[in-house]
Amino acid sequence: MSHTLGIRQAQKQKTRQALLDAALGLLEEQSLSSLGLREVTRAVGVAPTAFYRHFRSTADLGVALVEEALGSLHPMIEDTVSTAGDSDERIVRAVELIARHVGTHPAHVRFIARERHGGVQPVRDAIREQLARFAEEVGHALSEHPEYAGWSEDDLLMLAGLYVDHMLMAASAFLEALDGSEAERERVARMASRQMRLISIGRRHWLG
Amino acid sequence: MSHTLGIRQAQKQKTRQALLDAALGLLEEQSLSSLGLREVTRAVGVAPTAFYRHFRSTADLGVALVEEALGSLHPMIEDTVSTAGDSDERIVRAVELIARHVGTHPAHVRFIARERHGGVQPVRDAIREQLARFAEEVGHALSEHPEYAGWSEDDLLMLAGLYVDHMLMAASAFLEALDGSEAERERVARMASRQMRLISIGRRHWLG
DNA sequence: AATTCCGGAGAACAGTTGTTAACTGCATGG
DNA sequence: CCATGCAGTTAACAACTGTTCTCCGGAATT
Numbered sequence: 001m002s003h004t005l006g007i008r009q010a011q012k013q014k015t016r017q018a019l020l021d022a023a024l025g026l027l028e029e030q031s032l033s034s035l036g037l038r039e040v041t042r043a044v045g046v047a048p049t050a051f052y053r054h055f056r057s058t059a060d061l062g063v064a065l066v067e068e069a070l071g072s073l074h075p076m077i078e079d080t081v082s083t084a085g086d087s088d089e090r091i092v093r094a095v096e097l098i099a100r101h102v103g104t105h106p107a108h109v110r111f112i113a114r115e116r117h118g119g120v121q122p123v124r125d126a127i128r129e130q131l132a133r134f135a136e137e138v139g140h141a142l143s144e145h146p147e148y149a150g151w152s153e154d155d156l157l158m159l160a161g162l163y164v165d166h167m168l169m170a171a172s173a174f175l176e177a178l179d180g181s182e183a184e185r186e187r188v189a190r191m192a193s194r195q196m197r198l199i200s201i202g203r204r205h206w207l208g
Numbered sequence: 209m210s211h212t213l214g215i216r217q218a219q220k221q222k223t224r225q226a227l228l229d230a231a232l233g234l235l236e237e238q239s240l241s242s243l244g245l246r247e248v249t250r251a252v253g254v255a256p257t258a259f260y261r262h263f264r265s266t267a268d269l270g271v272a273l274v275e276e277a278l279g280s281l282h283p284m285i286e287d288t289v290s291t292a293g294d295s296d297e298r299i300v301r302a303v304e305l306i307a308r309h310v311g312t313h314p315a316h317v318r319f320i321a322r323e324r325h326g327g328v329q330p331v332r333d334a335i336r337e338q339l340a341r342f343a344e345e346v347g348h349a350l351s352e353h354p355e356y357a358g359w360s361e362d363d364l365l366m367l368a369g370l371y372v373d374h375m376l377m378a379a380s381a382f383l384e385a386l387d388g389s390e391a392e393r394e395r396v397a398r399m400a401s402r403q404m405r406l407i408s409i410g411r412r413h414w415l416g
Numbered sequence: 417a418a419t420t421c422c423g424g425a426g427a428a429c430a431g432t433t434g435t436t437a438a439c440t441g442c443a444t445g446g
Numbered sequence: 447c448c449a450t451g452c453a454g455t456t457a458a459c460a461a462c463t464g465t466t467c468t469c470c471g472g473a474a475t476t
Contacts, residue, residue: 006473006474007473008421008422008423008472008473008474011423011473012422012423015423015424027327029327029329030241030242030327031239031240031241031242031326031327032239033238033239033241033242034238034239034241034242034327036462036463036464037463037464037465038462038463038464039463046423046424046425047424047425047426048425048463048464048465049424049425049426049465049466050423050424050425052465053422053423053424054423057464110325113325114325114326114327116325117318117321117322117324117325117380118239118322118326119235119237119238119239119242119322121237155402158399158402158403158406159406161399161403162403162406165377169373172325191366191369194363194366195366195369195370198366198367198370198407198410198411198414199406199407199410200410201409201410201413201414202406202407202408202409202410202411202413203406203410204413205409205410205412205413206406206409214443214444215443215444216442216443216444216451216452216453219443219453220452220453223453223454244432244433244434245433245434245435246432246433246434247433254453254454254455255454255455255456256433256434256435257435257436257454257455257456258453258454258455260435261452261453261454262453265434
């Protein structure tokens, strides 16, 4: 379906990606609403006007970053939730997965945590939509399990939302501990696991 | 101990408060890291240089806003947690309290949610410290209850952190629903209550 | 081979920013 | 009552911002 792009479109996507990467780097110590278009182009080494060939505004770039940060995560999530195993096993695996992802993509995680409640509405909306999709997918994956036989759709979504929110909280906690000691990171992991387990216990006794 | 301030210091605190109020207003549609000092003074109607008489920088102003937004909340929290009553009653009361507070101080809540992971380190640190204090206070209040007889200090703090995080999540959810319909707000309230109740059930079955 | 398309460069625009310095007028303490 | 202190003003600074218009060179199309 997709025959190799011409050297023209290839070059365009390359600078586009360079702009995204540069922006992500600059956003480690500021919010999107203070990110200047010239700042980004300067970091890449292109003229300020080149920015407009790829994005209408920095807000537009932010929405693209949301897609880049969260878009490819859906299969990963689904995989973790639907995989068989004891409840505690799944929790440990999920927390490990988060820790690993934060370690390999810290800037992406920081961006999402920061802009989820940030000052740029289109970006907030994009993040909210992606997280809602996550919750929906998790809820659907849970509904396949026999454990959730008597659960109403509403309750399933409520639980899924709780899980998603805690994934993000855990990710944010890992992020804060990234520059800390190994022991510090271990402490964060154990704390996150125990909170997850408590929720899991509540889930088990939810009905009746 | 504090005899009435002279008309001089009174005037100073008045413009200082005006700066804080104006900044809080401007921060409804942007992040602190993009808030300009001149922007604030212009909104108040004073010269840009007057800003320096009160704050070293906008980051400094942000820290002051954290104090204003969270400093006065400690007695309120302690009160809610330690008050007697059935577990479900306490949950309903807590959720109602949050809803009311978001309704009366939306800008403050938005500011905290936004800058908790925002781009200005001193402000992030100030918020983290206040939230840690909340967790500590909640944990201490819980430890007084006979229900938590066999709980380790670590587990108590873990649960308290979970509660505090969910207070904030609920507050943020209420904020998003503020401009929505009455039904929408009701839905958010019921969702928050059920999530809290699930956590409460997990807590009840935590030991053994 | 000729023509169109288009990503990027360059220059210029009016506005904005934080920060400095030297000032004014008035409440305060001696 | 007079001298000091200090919140707020005015003016100016270099540096920066987003946006428009015009242009260039090379890939893509015919």
